[in-house]
Amino acid sequence: MNVNTGAVLGMASYPTYEPSEFIGGISQEKWDEYTYKPSDNIEAAQSNRAIRAVYAPGSTFKMITAISGLETGKITATSTINDVGKYNRGHNPGCWIYNQTGKGHGPLNVKQAIQRSCNYFFYEVGYRVGIDTLYQYAKHFGLDSKTGIELPSENSGGAAQRSSAKDGWSEADTIIAAIGQGYNHFTPIEMAKYVSMLANGGKQVRPTIIKSIVKSDGTEISREEIRKYVDNKLGYENINDDEVTVSEETINIVKEGMLSVTSQPGGTAYNQFKDFGVQVAGKTGTADVEDSGKEANSWFVGFAPYNEPEIAVAVVIENGGKGQYAYTAARDVLAQYFGMNNDKIVEDRTTLPYVEIQN
Numbered sequence: 001m002n003v004n005t006g007a008v009l010g011m012a013s014y015p016t017y018e019p020s021e022f023i024g025g026i027s028q029e030k031w032d033e034y035t036y037k038p039s040d041n042i043e044a045a046q047s048n049r050a051i052r053a054v055y056a057p058g059s060t061f062k063m064i065t066a067i068s069g070l071e072t073g074k075i076t077a078t079s080t081i082n083d084v085g086k087y088n089r090g091h092n093p094g095c096w097i098y099n100q101t102g103k104g105h106g107p108l109n110v111k112q113a114i115q116r117s118c119n120y121f122f123y124e125v126g127y128r129v130g131i132d133t134l135y136q137y138a139k140h141f142g143l144d145s146k147t148g149i150e151l152p153s154e155n156s157g158g159a160a161q162r163s164s165a166k167d168g169w170s171e172a173d174t175i176i177a178a179i180g181q182g183y184n185h186f187t188p189i190e191m192a193k194y195v196s197m198l199a200n201g202g203k204q205v206r207p208t209i210i211k212s213i214v215k216s217d218g219t220e221i222s223r224e225e226i227r228k229y230v231d232n233k234l235g236y237e238n239i240n241d242d243e244v245t246v247s248e249e250t251i252n253i254v255k256e257g258m259l260s261v262t263s264q265p266g267g268t269a270y271n272q273f274k275d276f277g278v279q280v281a282g283k284t285g286t287a288d289v290e291d292s293g294k295e296a297n298s299w300f301v302g303f304a305p306y307n308e309p310e311i312a313v314a315v316v317i318e319n320g321g322k323g324q325y326a327y328t329a330a331r332d333v334l335a336q337y338f339g340m341n342n343d344k345i346v347e348d349r350t351t352l353p354y355v356e357i358q359n
Helices: 028-035 058-072 096-101 110-116 119-129 131-140 171-177 188-199 223-234 248-263 324-337
Strands: 081-083 106-108 281-287 297-304 311-317
Touching (some): 058 119, 058 131, 058 188, 058 297, 081 119, 188 311, 248 281, 297 324, 311 324
């Protein structure tokens, strides 16, 4: 996504399907394969996951928690929280590194916590600010409503809030929400919008697939008129309608943390991006799924170039395990955008005859 205009530069959903199967009528077997997978209880190939599927964002949500803490003064850029491994509130969760090594990260400031994706740090920040504030900032960055893209059937994820819990909100619900789990579920396009706003300094953007519409007399329809029509046609209401502001200082602190994810040793995506050639700011995420028998979902969100952002990327791989798989895919997308693969392009000039007959 273009971080300044919201223009969608590329959008993909997998598994895919073969359009030619529909020519002349599709078989019931293929239709079933393309529309529904009973074993997974999810829509299959014909569901555009980019705008319809919702996923817990995992650690890619932590920038929202950081912003909440910085804007409310519960933390500063230099204040530290000591990760001792086991967090003694709520359901007493351990930081991910504690679960692997039996030790915590030690004292970290907010930039370091983003870099190393320290759960303990964000548990504590979430506890300090509370769920109402977390929800307020998540909503501001578009993580509780449809984006308004000009496509039917867009789904809306939901940011964790008190009404999410039918049996009453708890302290444990807050701290788990602060690391992007629990009741947080968002579409990939919501996440791309969120990262675009981080990249552009906090400016609201609206995802769009329309570059322009020109009438037969050569005049161009205004963007405002297009949006008014789309809103009426698809039933969008109150998109980006809030009074929340985020300071430039806060945005820059968070962006510096995201840069350290890819550019500093210890960053969770450092090995993948350390020699990339373009500075990328990003965040990995490994989001647990409700089915304990399946691997976690793998996330990466980011933007580039760091100093003059152009493009935001959001990648989620269902049951992909650790975030490394998603950032490998994101790296390929960014490499293609910045022309790093041009020497590998081989043009195929062969053609095959094709005739389409309409009855």
